[in-house]
Structure formats: C-alpha cells, structure tokens
Amino acid sequence: MKKPIYLDYAATTPVDPAVAAAMTECLTMDGVFANPASRSHVYGWQAEEKVEQARGEVADLLGCDPREVVWTSGATESNNLALKGVFEAQEYSGHLITSRVEHKAVIDPARWLMQRGVEVTWLEPGADGAVDVSQVRDALRQDTRLVSLMMVNNETGAINPIAEIGKMCRQQDILLHVDAAQAIGKVELDVAALQVDLLSLSGHKFYGPKGVGALYARRAIQRQLRAQMHGGGHERGLRSGTLATHQLVGLGAAAALVTAGQAQEIPRLAAQRDCLWDGIKDLPGVRRNGSATAVSAAHLNVCFGGVDGEALVLSLRELAVSTGSACTSASIEPSYVLKAMGVSDADAHSSIRFSLGRFTSDDDVARAIAHIRDVVTQLQPA
Template identity: 40%
Template sequence: MDNSNSNFIYLDYNATTPVDERVLHEMLPFFGSSYANPSGAHLFSLTVQDAVDQATAEIAYTLGTHAENIIYTSGATEAINLAIQGLQFSNRKHIVGIATEHKAVLETCAFMERLGFEISYLTVDEQGMPDLVLLTETIREDTALVCSMLVNNETGVVLPIKEIAEIAHQRNALVLCDATQAVGKMSVNTRELGVDLLAFSAHKFYGPKGIGGLYIGEQAKKVLSAIMQGGGQQQGWRGGTLNTTGIIGMAAALRIAVSELEQEQQRIGPLRDLLEIELLSIDGAFLNGSPIDRLYNTTNICFPGALSEQLIMRLGTISVSSGSACSAVTSRPSHVLKAMGLQDLDALSSIRFSLGRLTHEAEIYQTIERVKQHVQNLRNTH
C-alpha cells in the first residue's frame, strides 16, 4: 500500500484509514463491468447478488453470527441510529449509556429523550472504566437498552462489554455495542461478547468510507422497528439500493485485517510503546486512560502547559488529533477526558496518537523529536 502523502506523518488512524490497494482491487469490477443492481430479478443482477451474499456470509462468519443478522448502513453512525431510534415504539422507555460514549450514541440518546425516553449516564473512573456495581443499580425494569462501546476512540481503553452484557440481560435489557474502533483491530465475536446489537464501519479498518453495518440479534429483532423505509431491501430493515462496491470492499478489508491482525499487533504495539515512553519523559506529561486495558495502537497523552490546538498547528505535517474526529476541530474540552476527571485545561492540552498499517519507526522518532521541541517552545511562550 503506497502512501502518496509522503510528506505527512499520519498518526490519526482512529479517525480514518486509507483504503488498502488490495481492497480497491476487489472493488473495481463492481464500479465497472459488474454494475447491476443486486435487487433485480435478471441473471446479471443475480450474479452481483451472489457476490454480495458471499461478502455478507464472510463478514457474518468473522463476527460470529449469520448473514441474516447483518444490516448494511452508510457507517457506524447510521447503524447506531438504527439501533437506538429503532426503540421508538418500545414499551420500555429507559436507556443506559456510559458518559464516555461517542457523540453518535450521546446525540441519538438526546434525540430519544425528546421523544419521552429517560436516559441515565454511567460515570467512569480516572482510567475510563465504568462501575459495574453502579450499572447493576442503574438498570431498571423499564430499561430497554444499555449502550457501551468496546474500544474508546479517544483513549483506546477496552471496556468490559461481556460483563456489561451479562448484567443487562439479567433484567432483559438489550445491549448495543459500538465496536467501531474494535472491528479489524481485535477479535470481535458477537456470540462471545453476548451483545444484541453491534455497530461497525469499514473506513476504520482500511475499507471504503460510506459503508458500515449493524449486527441485529434475534432478541433485538423482536423489539426494534426500521427507521428508513423504501423498497423492502435488507428484510425491510433499511430500504434503498445496496452499496455493492462498499459491501465488497468492507468484506475484503475485514478479511485482510483479521488475517494480518497478529503481525500488526506485534509490529504496531512496540512502536506505540516507544512513542509513549519517550513522550511521557516530557516534564509533567501523563497518560490518559488505562495503561493495561487498551488497544495496542492508541495513546492519549496530556502535555500540561501546551494547548493541543496550538501544538497540532505547530506539528504541521504530523497528523494527530485532540479527540474524536467528529469534534476535533472544536476548542471545547473532550467530554471523554472530562468524564475521566480531567480539568478543562488538561483536557485541552491532550493529544491522541493512533498508529496504523503505514506507520514505521523513522516516523515515530521524528514525531518524538518534534513533539518534545514544540511542547517546550509553547511552554516558553507562556
């Protein structure tokens, strides 16, 4: 996979990833010669539908489920909306979320609140972990859904989703797992996790943008309603012509990611550790989130006295972020870091570094040198 932006050091893989050339190669025929609508009844359409069915079976198998439980969406945000808004006609009107959830979950919950639902948000400790005893006390007889991400997008912290699901199911509440940062980067099996709904997005694991999916388990199917009407595609869960190229690309990207997962962990993990150890040697710098229960590619570090907005500008061709890609352009402190107990100024002085498939050692050393230099410069100007 060639990096055409060779002047850039890209350390923002949690925001998005480049499409792997092998993925693009598998997608190309469906832009050209195999262009038929898979919903048609003629032979040309059926050959395209066969390719879609094969891709779906592959994705479903990787996620530990069956093809009929996978619904394609435009990405994880739409998948999350389908899962949460799909509860509009539920008899239960209470939803539990975690304070560090992605805005896609928090904003959709806020929308449900306007429809008369009650939302409870669980606090987290300084390492980003929810209190499971508090979760048990928060779930009620009328709790319809518990929302928990698997991997936090800002800190890389891995949440105890299996235990969360067990607690929720004791009260017959459904569990939505936002696995956007996990799929393709770690083993994600819906059956082993015990979740009812699971959202994912191809562009986080070297697939195309504009395609994602929602796993819907059997219990969830009994409760949810479709929020997008149309021509009855996808068992009526989401109307509209299938994004064939996206589906083919997502299946290819997931296959490659899973097959190379172990070697990527072994290669990227030490690079992340090298970066982290060196940057934490900066006077006053500290790690945000659990140093143990987290993904191998992510580190979030606070540099007191150096505002992240200014540091990012000075780093120029080094691509890092101060939080979620959806809110990285704002100068408001991260809600994730605030929920973990950081003061506004420390939250505004924190940087997320997320490594990926194209990251190499020389880039890490350059990043270390330039971050150290610019943190010192910013501190000297105050």
C-alpha cells in the same frame, strides 16, 4: 513537499490497496456493477452473489450468522437504528443506560429519545475512561430496555468490560448495544462470547471505504427493532435502500483482511504505541490520559501540561494528529470525554490523540518521537 506522518487512524483509515482493487471491479460495464436486487438477469445475480459474499466476510469477522448482518451507511446510522429502533418498538417507553463518553452518534440519538419520553441514565467513566460493571448493575431498573456502551473509546482507546456487562444483561433479558467502530482490528471480538445483541461498525475505521457499515442484530431480537429507513423493505425489512455493490464488496474485503491479519497486527500496533509513549513520557508535564493496560492497541492520548493543544498540533507539522474526535474537531470546547474522566479544562486543551495503524512503520514512530520532543521543548514555558 514531504507528507506528514499520518497518526490519525482513529479518525479514518486509508483504504487498503487490496480493498480498492476489489471495489474497482464492481464499478464499470466490464465488472459486477448491477443492482443486487435485480433478480431477473445474470448481472443482478452476480451483484447479489458479491454482496452476500461480503456479508459472509463481515459475519466471519464478528463470529455471527450472515443473516444477522444488516448493511448501513456507517456506524452513525447503525447506532441510530439500534437505539431508535428499540425504543420506537416500545412506543418510546422504558429506560436506556449509556455513558457520557460515548460518540456523538450515540449521545445525540439518546438525547433525541429523551425528548420523546425515554428515560436515560448517563454513566460517568472512571479516571481510566472506562465504565465499571458495577455502575451498570446499579443503574439497571425493571423497565430498562437497552444498555448502549462503546467497546473502545474513540479518543482515549479505553476498553469497556463488555463481556461482563453482556453476561449480566443477557441474564436479565435486557438488550445490549455496542458501538464497536473503534474496536475492529484493534481488539479481537466475538459477538457470541460478548453476549451482545446489537453491534455497530463502520468500514472507514478498518481500511474499507467511507459511507458504508453494518449493524449486527442478533436473530432472536430482530423483531424488537423498527426500521428507520423505508422504501423497499431491503435487509429483511430493517433498512431500505439500493445496496451499493462496490461499497459492500470493499467492506467485506476489509473485514477479511482484519480476520486474517489481526493476530499479528494487534501486537505490532501495541508495541509501536508503547514505543511512542516510552519515547516522550519523560518530557516535563507530560502524562497519559486513561489506562495504560485496558486500552486499544492503536490509541495513545497524551496531555502536554502547560502547552496549548491547538498550538501544539499546528507546530507538529511533520505529524498528522488530532486533539480529539474528528466529529468535534471544529469545536473550541475542551474534550467532553476527557472532562468526564476528571481532566481539567486546561489539561484537556493540552491533550493530543495519537492513533497508529496498518501503514505506520517503526521509522515513523522514531521520527515522531524526535519531532514531538523538539517541538514540545520549544513550546513549554521556561
């Protein structure tokens, strides 16, 4: 049976073969397998060297000092460390600004903080799916401790104006956290230029392994964070736990590939995304959710008016796509992201996220267009 064309890269990316090869060299006795914290013998020294090389590769990707890269299990843990770490240090006092279209890995910790006394302002996005700088400015208060906004939305690909928000927050000595899980490899970023203080990333979103990620924590603010995992004081006291050498080597290798190739890969993805949209936009009842310009190179969220999204996904047997975030795919509720943008329940239910990636070919896009047109024509009411 022929495999369907994979157009769900926003949910997870396959591990790049070069990354898998680098990881394989750090698993068995004839490789670099040891605990990086074992500093009494050569095996541990070799593992530590590999881990620090990977840290440098992630730092190069972000444009930061390697000492500002804190290893985690992924963006979910990074987000929790950022939000909870900041407010635990403040004894759960103060004010947090975030938005209603964040990933659940930010929304749920924010709600957890509310239960402990932190006041939260929930910003509403515009019809384009992004938060405006003026909204953040108007929400700022004297006791605002942290602004937490994603760089690229996981469902629509909407890009928030992080550089402008970062400049404003830095001027007022307010911390800015950015969930960049969907941004790596889809938009170019530099933490210094963006003026962010904390930034989360996850390896499996840019062709690295699952279960590993990092939190960028600007050196000047690291003392304002409280660790959420204890048991050994690893990562300069910010995150305890034995480092998984093979996972971190994979993350570093994936970061290095993005650094080397994003100047070519981002335009290619954008061209394929635009080709896909051009091939289906004339279908009756079809419209694009969100902005056509301030959007990541890999995302295309489309409403097929009058067609049930679940029925459409099941009928598109030649494609692997989703109706929204992988973390909420079991829910029968319409996308909370699309609803916050003003999309009706019916249209949210009729919407599908297409996301392209490194291994998407032009032939894949052409075949996808033909298949979508055929299936949608059959499903739309006469």
